[in-house]
Amino acid sequence: MRIVLKLALLSVAPLLTINAWAQIPSLAKCTRSxxxxxxxxxxxxAYSVNTVGSTIYLRGFEKTGKRYWAQTNSRYGQLTxxxxxxxxxxxxVGYNRRVGWTTINRFSSSGGSSAKFTCSRIAGC
Structure with missing residues (x-):
């Protein structure tokens, strides 16, 4: 779940202004090609996002758990x-499905975590 939250922060980061960047020093610093x-x-x-067609490859390192991780996302229309x-x-494993401005999310892990939640662009998650 921490991975999902970090990626959500990445998608919001470009919307922040320079002033907001100075107020939130814990945001990630990124380099892009x-x-x-x-x-x-x-x-x-640390983490990376590599896009190849409709597939996204994520790799990262979590310092608190001292673990490396990798994730692959495959998109088929409104379903990922x-x-x-x-x-x-x-x-x-899991999926995200877009329905209008709403995203339906479901995941399950071998560690016993699972969740289903809905996010809206207006109301959030």
């Missing part, structure tokens, strides 16, 4: 499936 985005935050976490694995053996 045509298909690759590499980020690191002040807490020592994802699978991931971490260096401690945890694996997860």
């Amino acid at each position: 045509a298909n690759l985005l590499v980020c690191a935050d002040a807490d020592g976490n 499936f994802f699978t991931g694995i971490a260096s401690d053996g945890e694996a997860w």
Whole structure:
């Protein structure tokens, strides 16, 4: 779940102004090329996002858990499936489905976590 929240922050980061950046020093600093985005935050976490067609490859390192992780997202129209694995053996699967301005999200992990939640552009999650 921490991964999903970090990626959500990444999608919001471009909307922040320079003044807001100065007020929120814990946001990740990123470097971007045509298909690759590499980020690191002040807490020592690092992650990358690589886009190849409709597939997105995510890789990262979580400092608190001292674990590496990888996730692959495949998009088919309004439906995105994802699978991931971490260096401690945890694996997860899930999907996101867009319906208008609403996103229906569901995931399950081998660590026992699972959730289904709905997010709206207006009301949030």
